[in-house]
Amino acid sequence: MSERRVELEVLRYHPETDAAPRFQRYSVDCREEWVVLDALNHVKETLDPTLSYRWSCHMAVCGSCGMMINGEPRLACKSFLRDYQGVIRVEPLAHFPIERDLVTVIDDFMAKLKRVKPYLIPAQARALEQGEYRQTPAELKRYKQFTLCMNCMLCYAACPEYGLIPKFIGPAAISLAHRYNQDSRDGGRAARQEEIAAAEGVWECSFTGACSEVCPEHVDPAAALQQVKIKSTVDWYLAHLMPWLKK
Amino acid sequence: MSRKPYLREETMRWVFRHPRYLRYMAREFSCLFIGGYGLLMVWGLKRLSEGPAAWRSFLEVLQSPASIAFHVLALGFALYHSVTWFKLTPKALPVQVGGEFLPDGIISGAHYAVWAALSLAVLILAGAF
Numbered sequence A: 001m002s003e004r005r006v007e008l009e010v011l012r013y014h015p016e017t018d019a020a021p022r023f024q025r026y027s028v029d030c031r032e033e034w035v036v037l038d039a040l041n042h043v044k045e046t047l048d049p050t051l052s053y054r055w056s057c058h059m060a061v062c063g064s065c066g067m068m069i070n071g072e073p074r075l076a077c078k079s080f081l082r083d084y085q086g087v088i089r090v091e092p093l094a095h096f097p098i099e100r101d102l103v104t105v106i107d108d109f110m111a112k113l114k115r116v117k118p119y120l121i122p123a124q125a126r127a128l129e130q131g132e133y134r135q136t137p138a139e140l141k142r143y144k145q146f147t148l149c150m151n152c153m154l155c156y157a158a159c160p161e162y163g164l165i166p167k168f169i170g171p172a173a174i175s176l177a178h179r180y181n182q183d184s185r186d187g188g189r190a191a192r193q194e195e196i197a198a199a200e201g202v203w204e205c206s207f208t209g210a211c212s213e214v215c216p217e218h219v220d221p222a223a224a225l226q227q228v229k230i231k232s233t234v235d236w237y238l239a240h241l242m243p244w245l246k247k
Numbered sequence B: 001m002s003r004k005p006y007l008r009e010e011t012m013r014w015v016f017r018h019p020r021y022l023r024y025m026a027r028e029f030s031c032l033f034i035g036g037y038g039l040l041m042v043w044g045l046k047r048l049s050e051g052p053a054a055w056r057s058f059l060e061v062l063q064s065p066a067s068i069a070f071h072v073l074a075l076g077f078a079l080y081h082s083v084t085w086f087k088l089t090p091k092a093l094p095v096q097v098g099g100e101f102l103p104d105g106i107i108s109g110a111h112y113a114v115w116a117a118l119s120l121a122v123l124i125l126a127g128a129f
């Protein structure tokens, strides 16, 4: 099994002792087939047990190992060392406050996620004995892609609007709202519109499209946001030009 | 345990973080040329309303090297703007027929077709044929 010496440059920040983050270099012998997360684990096990970072599944499922790798938001468990030459620079996800080393404070995202009501609000209440809600494959397909989000927040780190205007609800949360709005069983769109059709909702998006490029699950949040914009615009015209259509 | 989250300041450096941000800025920047061209048209209309002499001097200004350079630039940016937007239309306007979504090429192709039809209509109205 071939080995390679890898130079990692990791952003460190210890709130107890550091006034500001600083880079630290580690030189580690790595196996060719390792990912950046393996290299970090190796550093933690053999060189520096104080290094902090989040991870769990090591298979691009849990969404907890998002970090900036050479300036690009990526999952550390999906970034192969063999794809990088020279020093690999590892930083916490951009646009989020740093809690410690590569661990970020994600409270802002969690609060936004809650605000968009990312759960089924049934259009019609159903009693248990009426059985399950039914859906055709075509109805499922309408929103399926937007269910794949694993809340890794890479899209927030890629989005320049979120970096500049932190109150922007942002790609993943709006995509998830759209996922439920598109669901034939759901009737909660009006409740979600208050959050996502607002100025700090979808209208803060200028369609850079970076979110969709970095999304490891191919959710295509940029598509969801543009669809929300179009639907909200149609709402506005219907309400203002054809108010009699309103029930 | 003490908490002291550190927020790194966002600078304009993100523009150079990846080529996609430069491409995006170029698309945004194109609006200056498209807006400028719109203003030029309005100014032309004003000169037209002021009589034949004013109109002729407007046409002369259009033939100056600076104006030709502006037109070439504006055309380049207008094409870049249109092509990049048309490429994005399948994301904004997906059309589901039965179980499947129409292929991207059909959605953006339809936009090109409407563009061509409208341009043709303008040319016909202008008496080009």
Ligand code: SF4
Binding pocket: A148, A149, A150, A151, A152, A153, A154, A155, A156, A171, A172, A175, A211, A214, A215, A216, A217, A218, A219, A220, A221
């Ligand atoms: S939309 Fe994609 S990039 Fe954004 S949080 Fe979900 S999975 Fe991650």
Ligand code: FES
Binding pocket: A055, A056, A057, A058, A059, A060, A061, A062, A063, A064, A065, A066, A075, A076, A077, A078
């Ligand atoms: S460790 Fe779970 S996504 Fe990387």
